[in-house]
Amino acid sequence: AVCLGLLGLVLYTGLAEDLLANYSIVFITEKFEFNCRIFQSATEDTWNMSRKYCREKGGDLVMIKSKKKQVSTVLNEMRLNGWIGLSDESEEGKWTWVDTTKVNTTFWGKGQPDNPVEVDEDCAVFHFKDNDPLSTWHDHECSSKHLAICEKSCVCV
Numbered sequence: 615a616v617c618l619g620l621l622g623l624v625l626y627t628g629l630a631e632d633l634l635a636n637y638s639i640v641f642i643t644e645k646f647e648f649n650c651r652i653f654q655s656a657t658e659d660t661w662n663m664s665r666k667y668c669r670e671k672g673g674d675l676v677m678i679k680s681k682k683k684q685v686s687t688v689l690n691e692m693r694l695n696g697w698i699g700l701s702d703e704s705e706e707g708k709w710t711w712v713d714t715t716k717v718n719t720t721f722w723g724k725g726q727p728d729n730p731v732e733v734d735e736d737c738a739v740f741h742f743k744d745n746d747p748l749s750t751w752h753d754h755e756c757s758s759k760h761l762a763i764c765e766k767s768c769v770c771v
């Protein structure tokens with residue numbers, strides 16, 4: 615909707631100032647909204663509330679099912695940190711994406727997932743890592759608070 619709105623505005627006015635003004639609104643409300651596919655929340659929240667945030671924006675927590683996406687510019691050059699759409703809440707050790715598909719390829723950080731005895735760590739966070747972009751996932755307590763990394767499809771200029 616943001617991109618379509620932006621396109622409409624460009625067609626309507628053709629003015630660069632309005633284009634910039636519209637961009638700044640996006641940055642205030644969603645911190646980062648890139649090409650309409652990946653965006654991040656402005657405030658940290660639990661995994662469930664973060665997922666709700668993404669869904670209310672017409673998307674969901676991001677799913678990273680390939681090496682290509684794991685090392686993608688959008689996730690790495692913007693140095694993102696936050697919840698991704700992955701959990702093992704329904705069955706310990708059985709990691710599942712929010713679209714209910716089972717995980718095939720994983721990019722866990724060293725020693726992760728560790729699910730310590732004293733706490734249940736059932737939700738996954740992407741922690742940007744400069745020197746090791748293939749080892750960025752960590753399991754955390756779902757009730758801990760992180761930003762959301764959301765994803766949605768939309769027609770975009």
Ligand SMILES: [Ca+2]
Nearest residue numbers: 702729735736
């Ligand atoms: Ca777990």
Ligand SMILES: [Ca+2]
Nearest residue numbers: 728729735753
């Ligand atoms: Ca952990």
